[in-house]
Amino acid sequence: MKKFYLMLLLVVGMVVLAACSSGDEETSEGGGSEGSSSVDTITAWAWDPAFNIAALENAKEAYNGDGEYEVEVIENAQDDIIQKLNTGLSSGTTNGMPNIVLIEDYRAQSFLQAYPDAFHPLTDVINSDDFAEYKIATTSFEGEQYGLPFDSGVAALYVRTDYLEEAGYTVEDVTNITWDEYIEIGKDVKEATGKNMLTLDPNDLAQVRMMIQTNGSWYVDEDGSTPNLAGNESLEKAFETYKEMMDADIAKIVSDWSQFVGAFNSGDVASVPTGNWITPSVKQAADQSGNWAVVPMPRLDMEGAVNSSNLGGSSWYVLNVDGKEQAADFMLNTFGSNPDLYQTLVEDIGALGTYSPAAEGDAYAVEDEFFGGQQLLTDLSTWTDEIPAVNYGLHTYAIEDILVTGMQDYLNGAELTTVLENVQGQAEAQLK
Amino acid sequence: MSQQSTKKGEMDLPVRLRYKETKREKTGVYFKKKVGWLFIIISVIAITIFNFYPMVQAFLLSFQTGMGGNLEFTGLSNWQRLFGDPTFIAALTNTSIYLLIQVPLMIVLALFFSVLLNDPKLKFRGFFRIAIFLPCVTSLVAYSVIFKYLFGIDGIINIFLLNFGFIPESINFLADPVWAKVVIILAITWRWTGYNMIFYLAALQNVDKSIYEAARIDGANSIQQFFQITVPMLKPIILFTSITSTIGTLQIFDEIVNITNGGPGNATISISQYIYNLSFEYTPDFGYASTVSYVIVILVVILSIIQFRVAGEKK
Numbered sequence: 001m002k003k004f005y006l007m008l009l010l011v012v013g014m015v016v017l018a019a020c021s022s023g024d025e026e027t028s029e030g031g032g033s034e035g036s037s038s039v040d041t042i043t044a045w046a047w048d049p050a051f052n053i054a055a056l057e058n059a060k061e062a063y064n065g066d067g068e069y070e071v072e073v074i075e076n077a078q079d080d081i082i083q084k085l086n087t088g089l090s091s092g093t094t095n096g097m098p099n100i101v102l103i104e105d106y107r108a109q110s111f112l113q114a115y116p117d118a119f120h121p122l123t124d125v126i127n128s129d130d131f132a133e134y135k136i137a138t139t140s141f142e143g144e145q146y147g148l149p150f151d152s153g154v155a156a157l158y159v160r161t162d163y164l165e166e167a168g169y170t171v172e173d174v175t176n177i178t179w180d181e182y183i184e185i186g187k188d189v190k191e192a193t194g195k196n197m198l199t200l201d202p203n204d205l206a207q208v209r210m211m212i213q214t215n216g217s218w219y220v221d222e223d224g225s226t227p228n229l230a231g232n233e234s235l236e237k238a239f240e241t242y243k244e245m246m247d248a249d250i251a252k253i254v255s256d257w258s259q260f261v262g263a264f265n266s267g268d269v270a271s272v273p274t275g276n277w278i279t280p281s282v283k284q285a286a287d288q289s290g291n292w293a294v295v296p297m298p299r300l301d302m303e304g305a306v307n308s309s310n311l312g313g314s315s316w317y318v319l320n321v322d323g324k325e326q327a328a329d330f331m332l333n334t335f336g337s338n339p340d341l342y343q344t345l346v347e348d349i350g351a352l353g354t355y356s357p358a359a360e361g362d363a364y365a366v367e368d369e370f371f372g373g374q375q376l377l378t379d380l381s382t383w384t385d386e387i388p389a390v391n392y393g394l395h396t397y398a399i400e401d402i403l404v405t406g407m408q409d410y411l412n413g414a415e416l417t418t419v420l421e422n423v424q425g426q427a428e429a430q431l432k
Numbered sequence: 433m434s435q436q437s438t439k440k441g442e443m444d445l446p447v448r449l450r451y452k453e454t455k456r457e458k459t460g461v462y463f464k465k466k467v468g469w470l471f472i473i474i475s476v477i478a479i480t481i482f483n484f485y486p487m488v489q490a491f492l493l494s495f496q497t498g499m500g501g502n503l504e505f506t507g508l509s510n511w512q513r514l515f516g517d518p519t520f521i522a523a524l525t526n527t528s529i530y531l532l533i534q535v536p537l538m539i540v541l542a543l544f545f546s547v548l549l550n551d552p553k554l555k556f557r558g559f560f561r562i563a564i565f566l567p568c569v570t571s572l573v574a575y576s577v578i579f580k581y582l583f584g585i586d587g588i589i590n591i592f593l594l595n596f597g598f599i600p601e602s603i604n605f606l607a608d609p610v611w612a613k614v615v616i617i618l619a620i621t622w623r624w625t626g627y628n629m630i631f632y633l634a635a636l637q638n639v640d641k642s643i644y645e646a647a648r649i650d651g652a653n654s655i656q657q658f659f660q661i662t663v664p665m666l667k668p669i670i671l672f673t674s675i676t677s678t679i680g681t682l683q684i685f686d687e688i689v690n691i692t693n694g695g696p697g698n699a700t701i702s703i704s705q706y707i708y709n710l711s712f713e714y715t716p717d718f719g720y721a722s723t724v725s726y727v728i729v730i731l732v733v734i735l736s737i738i739q740f741r742v743a744g745e746k747k
Contacts (some may be wrong), residue, residue: 114500
């Protein structure tokens with residue numbers, strides 16, 4: 001009666017899987033004919049017309065190589081891209097697959113490992129030293145560089161200077177602080193202004209992810225697959241901090257994106273700790289111009305933690321299908337080596353790349369009136385270079401779904417070590 | 433007697449004509465059979481290719497594990513994993529709760545509405561019928577999003593309850609494990625009651641009015657009429673709707689994803705959403721995902737057998 005399409009989708013996936021298992025010889029044959037893989041049109045998939053699609057269009061215009069091919073940019077929802085890649089790649093047929101695709105960094109390893117031959121290595125194509133170091137760990141696999149790092153997910157603390165002032169603080173007071181100091185300031189701000197310090201969504205642990213990355217830690221071990229939850233000191237500290245924020249009553253609870261954006265647009269919260277891609281949303285409230293500043297992310301109060309973290313961000317991948325040489329050529333010529341393109345991206349769409357040579361350009365030095373004349377992009381680029389590199393591994397979202405239940409238990413009074421041992425056990429049971 | 437008369441009748445026909453007639457009839461039957469097969473052969477082939485073949489493949493897949501395309505046979509390991517997987521158990525529990533509360537609630541409501549709306553003395557019958565059936569034409573996603581906003585912390589339900597002083601402060605329905613389930617159940621009931629009601633209305637039209645008349649003459653009141661006549665007469669339809677609703681609820685997906693996205697924690701996650709997560713949200717593990725989907729198949733079979741036994745005709 002309802003919902004058959006989910007099953008249908010699975011079933012279609014299975015049919016193609018079956019076709020794949022019986023067609024192994026064919027696949028290897030396809031691999032042999034690498035010489036004649038030239039095509040007239042290469043396709044690229046991305047999801048945001050205001051951001052990465054626009055970046056691709058800019059790159060098309062900026063292309064100045066001698067390759068003779070058309071680039072077709074196709075917009076798909078991110079979830080659709082994930083589904084299409086999964087069904088397509090697991091079937092082993094390359095029909096309908098794009099040449100270039102944008103993949104979120106948290107998901108990159110699962111694609112690279114689940115479909116080992118599906119991606120075209122770019123090790124010899126791009127110079128990985130040109131890109132922010134933390135991006136390289138997530139976009140490479142077994143020594144080969146597969147991804148061309150694109151947007152920076154550098155996290156920052158967006159603060160309302162007027163609220164801080166009311167509580168007797170300056171921007172310097174919130175610069176390079178720890179989360180513990182942040183909470184203290186939050187209490188004072190709440191007392192002075194009645195405003196909450198930040199929003200929290202108990203179903204989305206982005207806050208925890210950003211916190212533990214300041215200390216170079218993640219949900220999984222270095223190997224990218226063993227859950228690292230029980231006994232993970234950074235995670236313990238992040239959970240404690242999260243609970244302190246709840247207990248101190250400085251957080252407004254939200255449950256979705258529109259409430260999250262609504263909270264700071266309507267002036268309900270004094271700060272927003274999140275990825276830099278929030279800038280356009282913060283600027284939506286034009287009447288708050290001049291009342292905002294952006295400072296480095298608070299760090300965990302631990303030895304070795306730095307005031308820089310990451311949230312989100314994505315990278316380009318070239319699929320191992322006909323036209324891969326052209327796709328790699330296009331990528332190298334544009335995102336891989338053209339600092340001017342990054343200047344255009346910053347000017348036109350506010351997209352902050354992770355290509356280091358671009359950071360010296362003029363566009364990055366522009367003073368942003370909304371943020372009180374701060375050289376926002378220069379600051380963000382500097383912080384990007386300091387983001388501790390971690391291997392996001394395979395199971396970010398799977399583990400996070402388990403952690404969310406653990407967080408609920410913890411907030412309801414369960415003991416932290418028990419909670420983390422519990423989620424560790426669950427994660428090990430689920431991720432075999 | 434009749435045989436004799438037929439024979440007699442045939443006798444009257446000229447022999448040649450009779451012979452021809454039989455021959456034509458014979459080829460006709462043969463031809464008709466062939467044509468009949470031709471008509472259904474397309475659907476038979478289509479069902480085999482698109483239904484049975486994938487079912488068998490999915491079953492085989494449920495014995496394999498691995499990421500994405502690197503699958504290998506691992507025997508019963510997926511099935512073992514199933515029973516130690518807390519997320520699966522949470523999904524199964526939630527789905528069972530939806531099933532046990534929502535399906536009976538909806539069937540009873542639908543039955544109740546259909547009897548009310550079948551009353552010929554009721555004014556604006558057409559309007560009420562449309563009003564109750566209308567939710568069924570709305571898109572699953574659209575109505576889910578509306579429910580999400582209705583029950584949001586600043587939603588109209590909270591505003592209403594606050595303004596009339598029923599509650600001291602807003603309830604965060606979607607962040608509370610119990611309330612979130614209540615919202616999901618309310619939403620599905622709102623969406624599907626009218627759909628089931630239509631089946632009952634159609635069936636009620638076929639119940640002979642004279643039965644009720646006879647009952648009234650014998651002095652049966654309307655409650656007795658409902659339980660002694662309406663319910664037994666509608667038994668096959670009740671069975672049908674409860675089986676289709678059971679299957680539908682076991683596969684519930686859109687409402688969960690759009691209203692709560694499985695949250696808070698795993699408090700509302702359904703089996704279908706877990707299958708989706710395993711395939712597309714997490715590192716793809718199609719083998720395990722199809723094991724979980726076969727659990728739905730097994731549940732549907734078991735529950736349908738039980739429903740047939742309880743409500744169906746005993747042979």
